[in-house]
Amino acid sequence: MNDRQRFIYVVLLWTSVFLAGCKEISQTKEANMEPSITKTDFGKTKDGQNVDLYTLTNINGLVVKITNYGGIVTELWTPDRNGKLDDIVLGFDNLKDYEEKSPYFGCIVGRYGNRIAKGKFTLDGKEYTLAVNNGENHLHGGLKGFDKVVWDAESIQSAESVGLKLHYLSKDMEEGYPGNLDVTVTYTLTNKDELQIAYEASTDKPTICNLTNHNYYNLAGQGVRDNYENQLMINADYFTPVDEGLIPTGELRSVKDTPMDFTRPTAIGARIDSDDTQLKYGGGYDHNWVLNKKAGEMGLAAKVYDPETGRVMEIHTTEPGVQFYSGNFLDGTLVGKEGKVYKHRYAFCLETQHYPDSPNKPDFPSTVLRPGQIYKTTTVHKFSTK
Ligand code: GLA
Numbered sequence: 001m002n003d004r005q006r007f008i009y010v011v012l013l014w015t016s017v018f019l020a021g022c023k024e025i026s027q028t029k030e031a032n033m034e035p036s037i038t039k040t041d042f043g044k045t046k047d048g049q050n051v052d053l054y055t056l057t058n059i060n061g062l063v064v065k066i067t068n069y070g071g072i073v074t075e076l077w078t079p080d081r082n083g084k085l086d087d088i089v090l091g092f093d094n095l096k097d098y099e100e101k102s103p104y105f106g107c108i109v110g111r112y113g114n115r116i117a118k119g120k121f122t123l124d125g126k127e128y129t130l131a132v133n134n135g136e137n138h139l140h141g142g143l144k145g146f147d148k149v150v151w152d153a154e155s156i157q158s159a160e161s162v163g164l165k166l167h168y169l170s171k172d173m174e175e176g177y178p179g180n181l182d183v184t185v186t187y188t189l190t191n192k193d194e195l196q197i198a199y200e201a202s203t204d205k206p207t208i209c210n211l212t213n214h215n216y217y218n219l220a221g222q223g224v225r226d227n228y229e230n231q232l233m234i235n236a237d238y239f240t241p242v243d244e245g246l247i248p249t250g251e252l253r254s255v256k257d258t259p260m261d262f263t264r265p266t267a268i269g270a271r272i273d274s275d276d277t278q279l280k281y282g283g284g285y286d287h288n289w290v291l292n293k294k295a296g297e298m299g300l301a302a303k304v305y306d307p308e309t310g311r312v313m314e315i316h317t318t319e320p321g322v323q324f325y326s327g328n329f330l331d332g333t334l335v336g337k338e339g340k341v342y343k344h345r346y347a348f349c350l351e352t353q354h355y356p357d358s359p360n361k362p363d364f365p366s367t368v369l370r371p372g373q374i375y376k377t378t379t380v381h382k383f384s385t386k
Helices: 003-032 095-101 277-282
Strands: 036-044 050-057 063-067 072-079 085-087 120-123 126-129 152-157 161-170 181-190 194-203 231-234 236-240 286-291 299-305 311-317 321-325 349-353 375-385
Touching: 036 095, 036 152, 036 161, 050 152, 050 161, 050 181, 063 181, 231 321, 277 286, 299 321, 299 349, 311 349
Parallel strands: none
Antiparallel strands: 036 050, 050 063, 063 072, 072 085, 120 126, 152 161, 161 181, 181 194, 194 375, 231 299, 236 286, 286 321, 299 311, 311 375, 321 349
């Protein structure tokens, strides 16, 4: 070996030692990488309650931010097909806006998701009168539903996931509902890029219960454009047609040959302004679909794909229905995160739930909860790209 060869030999040797070291460090780093959850202050409610904001991050970098005010998902960052993260839900960057003007952005809805006609129902022969907050009807739990209360929060962490367990005790006759309802909602972000929401409740008097989440999605990113290009598939052959007040008539109607047919993936905007009575009543889509699956069993509810960014969201649920709302009441007056203006139909909601007005529709799956029973439902949102 001459000097030059010896020099090259030494350089190569040191390079390989260095690279082996780097590999080991990166492997160790990967092996140690765990999902995380952190807590920051999100301010005080108008009545002086402290509120926090929790940031959940999984090992792939997906981020979900949740506040214990209303159990609201304030941000949800998922990658597009090039790995670029975007926030795909509408919301505000401060508590005050949530308190003053939120149209249920990202919240937990309860005690009853969607409408109850005239705010009245009869249970075991007794008539109950609920708060009326949507014309003559009761909507999303009333004047101060579960979206406007402060929940107790507890972080949960394992190697596979991070979670936030929220607890709230809804007092007997709150908003007119009978029974003390003890509610726990657990959000879990898994390393498989799933956001799971598990709902549990029990009561000390017969009552009704129908909980859901009200995320406003746009898979292209929040506040960038309308939802028209998002392609939606809903696993349902039937929907529940409504009257002008958006109360179901009681009929289960076939979606076949109507703009309600999402059995094959279809752009949300493709038929939204069709000359169709149901779409006129809703000002677009604002209806409940009857899922092709047994209530109580986990099954596919819906799948959404955005061709521009490649984002896919698949929703599985134990619920019998899903309310697809196409953001028809958004009109450009709300300014959200990053100063984004939320214009007409800039997002869509897929609220897994029992059908609206079930307490007054004996043929719909029951929403009655009795002492000794446990209300238990789960919905899973799986994020991927294509
Ligand atoms: C639900 C309802 C809509 C509307 C939104 C919130 O999806 O069905 O009519 O009230 O919530 O704005």
